[in-house]
Amino acid sequence: MEARKIVVVVEDVDAARTALRWALHNLLRYGDLITLLHVFSPAASRSRSKKKARHLRLEGYQLALSFREICNTNFFNTNIEIIVTEGDQDGLKVGAVVREIGAFAVVVGLHDRSFLYNIEQCGRYKHVVVS
Template sequence: MDVKKIVVVVEDVDAARTALQWALRNIIRYGDIITLLHVYHSTRSRSRSKARVLRLHGFKLALSFQDMCNNYPNTKVEIIVTEGDQQGSKIAAMVREIGASLLVVGLHDCSFLYKLRMSDSHNSIASIFNCRVLAIKQPRAWAVRPMISAVSVLDTSTNLDFSLIDVSRSQVAGTPPPKIPYRICPNPSAIIWRSRKCRRW
């Protein structure tokens, strides 16, 4: 059985956590290697202490993602925390260097996928990362009951092309009021009995 290298982007958003949980339940197999990749943003100041704080926060965040993986046995997890930009070019470079076969991303409004696509409009998302990209769409806050659908997305406004897992939710219909049993004979003493004499012909 081929061992797959799967990179999961670590971000401090619910969509990233949902993406990891979905991947663990649906696509991670025995022997696959999961790389938790967190890229903290470069600071304009040259303060080493500030960069150290950002790196430490990134490691703590990645460790919380690793705790989620520990609930699933036989998973091999490694953590990479590095400095980079907000456009996603550093993430793309790391994914190509790792030689990943799949990239799992939590898709949200400020996702780096949109910024990366706008900065590199000549290449497709898959060719930029040199692997398949699986984006998990962020569920809505009012969601109650899950309904999962997998589609291939091509956004005409940004020409995004990747596999999208839409973890959308549907509202549960309101509970109907309990039925009141109809009493056919609520009070037998209230019934007036009439007897008729049979006529003889």
């Protein structure tokens, strides 16, 4: 059986943590790789953008570490990688990373400010269903 790659989008909302737990219980098989992906918004002002980006990257990494702790608490020896990257809010960066690593599944916690609503409204991806 070949190992699969499962991407879990890391956001600081309970829905994202619930989605991770769901993936652990319903998708994960022995040997699978879970990629915890956090995408932070680009810094608005260019004057302090490097400092701001560094701070946002650190916050994103710390958040991803808390998600890794959920994985390790429930399932020992889980193969986990963390990706923290800068990108947009409408999901294009998430889609690009998912395609780049060839993920089997993408798990996203749906909440009021989810980027999935933006994808649906833009009509970019016909296969995304948000309900």
